[in-house]
Every structure is written in C-alpha cells, then in structure tokens.
Amino acid sequence: MRDGKEIICNYVASQEDLHQKYGGVIPELACRRHIDSLPSLFRKSLCCTSEEIDLIAVTKGPGLIGALLVGLNFAKGLSLSLGKPLVGINHVEAHLYAVLMEHSPVFPALGVVISGGHTALVKVQGVGNYQLIGQTQDDAIGEAFDKVAKILHLPYPGGPQIEKLAQQGDPHSYRFKCGQVKGRPFDLSYSGLKTAVLYTVKGQNASKEAPFLIHDHQKADIAAAFQYAAFSTLVEKIQLAAKHYRCHSIILGGGVSQNRYLRTLLEKTSDVPVFWPPSGLSLDNAAMIAGLGFHTFLQKGADTLDLEPLTRIPFMNVPKENYEKSPSAASLAIAVEPECLRGT
Ligand code: KG4
Ligand code: ZN
Numbered sequence: 001m002r003d004g005k006e007i008i009c010n011y012v013a014s015q016e017d018l019h020q021k022y023g024g025v026i027p028e029l030a031c032r033r034h035i036d037s038l039p040s041l042f043r044k045s046l047c048c049t050s051e052e053i054d055l056i057a058v059t060k061g062p063g064l065i066g067a068l069l070v071g072l073n074f075a076k077g078l079s080l081s082l083g084k085p086l087v088g089i090n091h092v093e094a095h096l097y098a099v100l101m102e103h104s105p106v107f108p109a110l111g112v113v114i115s116g117g118h119t120a121l122v123k124v125q126g127v128g129n130y131q132l133i134g135q136t137q138d139d140a141i142g143e144a145f146d147k148v149a150k151i152l153h154l155p156y157p158g159g160p161q162i163e164k165l166a167q168q169g170d171p172h173s174y175r176f177k178c179g180q181v182k183g184r185p186f187d188l189s190y191s192g193l194k195t196a197v198l199y200t201v202k203g204q205n206a207s208k209e210a211p212f213l214i215h216d217h218q219k220a221d222i223a224a225a226f227q228y229a230a231f232s233t234l235v236e237k238i239q240l241a242a243k244h245y246r247c248h249s250i251i252l253g254g255g256v257s258q259n260r261y262l263r264t265l266l267e268k269t270s271d272v273p274v275f276w277p278p279s280g281l282s283l284d285n286a287a288m289i290a291g292l293g294f295h296t297f298l299q300k301g302a303d304t305l306d307l308e309p310l311t312r313i314p315f316m317n318v319p320k321e322n323y324e325k326s327p328s329a330a331s332l333a334i335a336v337e338p339e340c341l342r343g344t
Pocket of ligand 1: 114115116117118141142143145146157158159160163254255256257258259260282283284
C-alpha cells in the first residue's frame, strides 16, 4: 500500500478448499496452512525493494490464536531483519477502513461490521475514533449463514450459497425471526434464528445429524426466509441506530456486505448515503490492514517487538488527538494479514 489508499498489490491465499469438507474452519489446519502459504505469498507480493518499505502492518487480533501467532511472528521477523517499524492492527477496525479507501463519507458515520466472526454497529467519527453501539450477543451473522448452509447441506462458505439459492425461493414462505436482546435495542442475536432453521429442517430438538424432514425443493424457500429474517432485523437496527446517533452516512465492511439482497434492502430504506467496500475488499484482505496501518502509525507510532496477539479486542473510543497527517512518515506499508489466509 502507498499512503494508506493506493493498493500496489493485494493477494489472498484462500483456504476454502481445505475447510470445505468440514463445513467450517478447523483451527489447527488453518494454522498449518498459514505457515505453508505465508512465505510464498509474501515473495509473490514483493514488488518493491526493501529500502522502499517504510512500515510493516500486521493483524494483532481479534481472531484464531494460532493464525494470529503465525502472522505476527512473520511480521516481527520482517521488521527485525529489515529494520522497519511494526504496527499491530485491529482486524475489525480494518474492515471498516476498507470502505474509506475509496469513499469519503460525512462523519459521524454509522459503521457496520458484518463478517464471519463479528457483527457490530459502531459510531465512527473518523479513522481511529469509534464508539461501539451494539453487537451480536451470540453468533456472528456470517457464522449464522455458514451454519444454516451446513444444515441445508450447502458447501462452505455458506453466505454466497444461501444468497444464490434464496433467489429461487419465497422469503415469506416461513416465518423466521431474529432474537431480540432485552433492554439493548442495538444488539443482535442470530443463534435462535439458526436453531429455528434446524428445527424446521430436521424436527423439534433434532440433532444436526438427523435426516431432512423437508423436500429438496423447499430448501430455496428456507434459504430465502432465513436471509430475509437475518437482514430485515439488521437493516431495522441500522436505521434505528443511524437516526438515534445522528449519523450522516452508513459505511459497511466484512464478507457479508457482499450480499446483493442486503445492498438493495439497505439502500431502499436509507435516508443517508450508504457506502460499501470497494470490489475485492469486503472479504478478508491484507490491503485494509496496510491501509489502516499507515494511519495507526501516524496516530500512535510503532509497536514494539513484544506485541502480543489478542483473540478478543474491545472497541474503544479512541480520541483523534496527536494526529498529524504527514505523507512522508509512511509512504509504503507492507501488510501481513493472517485472517486473509483463514478463508472466513
Ligand atoms: O470478513 P470475512 O472474509 O471474514 C471474517 O472476518 O470473518 O467474512 C466471511 C464471511 C463468511 O461467514 C461468509 O459466509 C460470509 O462472509 N459471506 C457472505 C457472502 N459472502 C461471504 N454472507 C452472505 N452473503 C454473501 N454473499
Ligand atoms: Zn474479516
């Protein structure tokens, strides 16, 4: 990345093939594949000399501990050997940064992170200045798509499969509903919705291994009704939060933001402009990590080599003090993004 916005190169080594037969990510396999893929992926993306690199940005969390460790240690090795500063990046924050690489929304914006591991509504005042408004209390929205796909015997990752199948179904054929969190209007819950699909397909209190009670042709209706329930509640909460927190725009990030049905639904119902990540930057990628790395370095300086991975990182309200935009401070960053190798 150059200057936090210009992508020089951005490669993704997907692990979908590896995890597909299990219907989800197997952490141990994911870590081993990271170790195998990272050196060659890095060599492939070295399109500049080491003198041109000013900064190494790496995901410090949240995520799978093994995957984070592989990326973090690789980046620390690079930083040490090249004598270049290292900066650790919050993966969830980077999903929101992806949209800012192409668009300049008016702040405050309502940030919506919808991925396989996270579902969060955040008030964004600018890069590095966030206030958490709401989040899922159980499954992430992408996780619910993946689990429902598995119930319907669709391949992993389930989001794109459900979206495709739902096009042939009737969203009102089943009455699925998202759970509500008492006293927390901006929080979400997807676990009950997923269980409702399981019971519809396999019977009340049935195990995941139980046979189908439905005919194959009903699968499209179930996919459509599930997708409708998952997104109609999300969109309602987004609109409610945008109004309540007086946001001038809505920005989205994460793999689920690729969904066309969601895009239409949200745009149809929004009073403020809605911005989506540029093509190729919704799903996990290293460009968003390097881009945010540029700003984080300017705001807070480098991390030390004892930087630890964090499987969970709370969203904090980071004020925008001491931020001087100096283009010479980090003209180029290389990112090492272990999450992009996770395929989720
Ligand atoms: O952001 P991401 O690449 O990884 C995480 O940080 O988790 O998101 C991956 C998630 C998966 O759960 C996948 O099923 C979901 O994004 N996803 C979708 C679509 N494309 C990917 N969900 C719904 N509709 C889609 N078109
Ligand atoms: Zn992600």
